[in-house]
Structures are given as C-alpha cells and as structure tokens.
Amino acid sequence: MSLSFRFAILSDPHIALPDTIWDNPGRFHLVEVSIPALDAVLADLAQLDLDFLLIPGDLTQHGEPINHRWLATRLAQLPYPAYVVPGNHDIVAQQPSDHTIGLEEFAGYYPKCGYECGYGEAARPYYACEVLPGVTLLGLNSIAFDAAGEQHYSGRLEADQLRWLEKTLATCNSELIMVMIHHNVLEHIPGQSRHRMGQRYMLDNAPELLALLRAADVPLIFTGHLHIQDITQQGGITEITTGSLVSYPHPYRVLHYREQGCTLDNNRLRQLKVETRHVTAVPGWDDLATQSREWMGDRSFHFMLRFLTQPPLNVPEAEAKSLVPDLRYFWAEVSKGDAQFDFPQFPGRVRRHLHAFNAVDADGNPLLRDNNTVLDL
Numbered sequence: 001m002s003l004s005f006r007f008a009i010l011s012d013p014h015i016a017l018p019d020t021i022w023d024n025p026g027r028f029h030l031v032e033v034s035i036p037a038l039d040a041v042l043a044d045l046a047q048l049d050l051d052f053l054l055i056p057g058d059l060t061q062h063g064e065p066i067n068h069r070w071l072a073t074r075l076a077q078l079p080y081p082a083y084v085v086p087g088n089h090d091i092v093a094q095q096p097s098d099h100t101i102g103l104e105e106f107a108g109y110y111p112k113c114g115y116e117c118g119y120g121e122a123a124r125p126y127y128a129c130e131v132l133p134g135v136t137l138l139g140l141n142s143i144a145f146d147a148a149g150e151q152h153y154s155g156r157l158e159a160d161q162l163r164w165l166e167k168t169l170a171t172c173n174s175e176l177i178m179v180m181i182h183h184n185v186l187e188h189i190p191g192q193s194r195h196r197m198g199q200r201y202m203l204d205n206a207p208e209l210l211a212l213l214r215a216a217d218v219p220l221i222f223t224g225h226l227h228i229q230d231i232t233q234q235g236g237i238t239e240i241t242t243g244s245l246v247s248y249p250h251p252y253r254v255l256h257y258r259e260q261g262c263t264l265d266n267n268r269l270r271q272l273k274v275e276t277r278h279v280t281a282v283p284g285w286d287d288l289a290t291q292s293r294e295w296m297g298d299r300s301f302h303f304m305l306r307f308l309t310q311p312p313l314n315v316p317e318a319e320a321k322s323l324v325p326d327l328r329y330f331w332a333e334v335s336k337g338d339a340q341f342d343f344p345q346f347p348g349r350v351r352r353h354l355h356a357f358n359a360v361d362a363d364g365n366p367l368l369r370d371n372n373t374v375l376d377l
Helices: 031-045 065-076 103-109 159-171 206-215 288-298 300-309 317-327 330-336 348-355
Strands: 003-009 052-055 082-084 127-132 135-139 176-180 220-223 230-234 237-241 251-262 268-278 373-376
Touching: 065 103, 082 135, 159 206, 206 237, 230 373, 288 300, 288 330, 300 317, 300 330
Parallel strands: 003 052, 052 082, 135 176, 176 220, 220 237
Antiparallel strands: 003 251, 127 135, 230 237, 251 268, 268 373
C-alpha cells in the first residue's frame, strides 16, 4: 500500500468565550484572541484539501463546560474530522465543580472528535481510531490525579491506560500508527526532564510509553503544552510539538505524509513534509505578532529570573537580576522555533547554557528545523 494524506495541527487554543475570560497576570498567552484566532485558522484550512485536524490539548481556558461545548460544536461543523485529547487546562480536577468539568465527563463532550471510537466506554479519556484506511491515531490522556483528586504537576499515563495501549498496539494491523498526547514525551528544550520548570511539561513515565511505541514501530508523536515550535527525533521516533494558537507567534501546521515503496533492505520510505503558518491579525490586534511578542516580553522578568536562579544554572539572584533585562525576548524566540541568538556579554557558563536553545550547534551548523522541513521517518 502507498499512503499519502494531508492534515493540520493547531494546539493549545485555550478557547474562552468573552464572558468567561478571567485575567491571570502571569500568563504569557492571550485568551482574548482565542475565538477569532481559531476562526482565522479554520478559514485558511477550508481552502485546503485536508483529511483531518489534530488538536493536542488545552482546548479551553480552564475546563469551563460552556467553552468545551462551544468548541465541540464548532469542530463538528468542519468538512473534515477533528481529533482532540485533553490538556491540563481541560480537566483541572478529577471531580467536576460548578465551573469546570471532571475527568469522566471529558469524552462525552467530544464524541465526534475521536471518542466515538472508544467502543462505548464514554468515560475513558483515550482512544484508538482509524482515521484513514491503514492509518490509526492513538489519542492518549496524560492528565493524572493524586489520591486527593488534585492534578499531578507533570503528565502521567496511568497503569490501566498503559495496559490498554499495550494490548491495542499488539492487535493493531494498520500500516501507520500515530500518537497524540498533550505532554511532551521527548525533550524539546535542553535538560527539560531534569529541570523543575521543564518537568511540568513532560510525561514523567515517558520511557514506558517510548518502549511500547518503539516495539510497535510507531514513528510519530504529536504534542502541545509547552507553547513552542519544536521538532525532535530520538531512537526512530519523531515528536512534533506545536506552539499555542493564543501565544506568540500564533502558529499552526499543515503536514503531508507520503509513503512509497521500500528500500533495498525492505524498509519503508516514509516522509513527512511540515509547513508552519501563523495567525497575523484578528480584530483589535492588527499586528498580532508584534503585540503578543511585547505582551510576552512585559511578563518575562519573573519567569526568566526563575530560569536563571534555579538548577542547573543556580545564578545568584542579584547577578540574575542584572542579566534578565537582556532576556526580555528570549522565550519569545524559543517559542517561535529555529531560534538564533547569542549573549556575548554574559558569563561563559550562562552564555553556553542559553546557546543550547539555539537551532544551530556550537560551530554554527543548523540543527533539525522546527517550522518548515521534510522529515525522513
């Protein structure tokens, strides 16, 4: 069989109807533009011949039922199927409250977005769905809770989901299996799994998941949560994380998968073309990129201070405060992907650590592209 299909990804839209918006002064993202930004993306995608759309979590501002209902209704109107998984902002506590939905309610809001493939188990927040002949999407839930019903700091696949996944992979006969999950499985920033700030965005039992996926020859994982554009490859698996639709630079992706023939050693030739597009303006935000970059810069001081003073840098606070003003746009550039910067005025150890976030190595050679590229899988 020769596979060829086209799909899109938008991530972390944080949908908030105007009368539900609440202000968190520490947030980097602009829920104010969530609905017009989504409309802009869907209008653009309507011009393409897409097979499906993926949204890897943080669908809503903070798990509000009204925002979940609005988004589910909007996605059901599309001329192609849309598939979703929950993010940490979609199920903020295990049990529902007056303002947020609970874990067992999530699937019921999105029966047409993958969960109709769940064989009638409506409360299960994960699924396996044949999205095209020979192509199966595994939508996984990385939102876990402690004994008190509070959300874990990082992502986790619970034991029952891992058992389900192992059985599903063993019985799946699809030519291609892809995974969508909210938390990062592979590292997308240096030392992410070892840094307290980075751990929040990772799956804490990622090695267990990766072992199952490699054994089943699963080549692709799609994630969100980190609000940056990044692609990383490790041990035969490519993970594409997509930045937030309501955060600088307001990206979304269009991807074309092609699989043709075999090599002389009988390996399949699989390629994925990745194209990144951006929302550049919505009503009231005529230059969205510039305005949201400044929004992020205005809120960067305390974030970058924590970044410098926590391990592995452990810069003394007084020294860190003198460096932070030069890092006003550092995270904006990381978020954009394909970052290139240098801080020659910084102490050597700090400069080297920051340089590791670049899209080039120490010799200036380009690394794996984050936005527009063709990947061999």
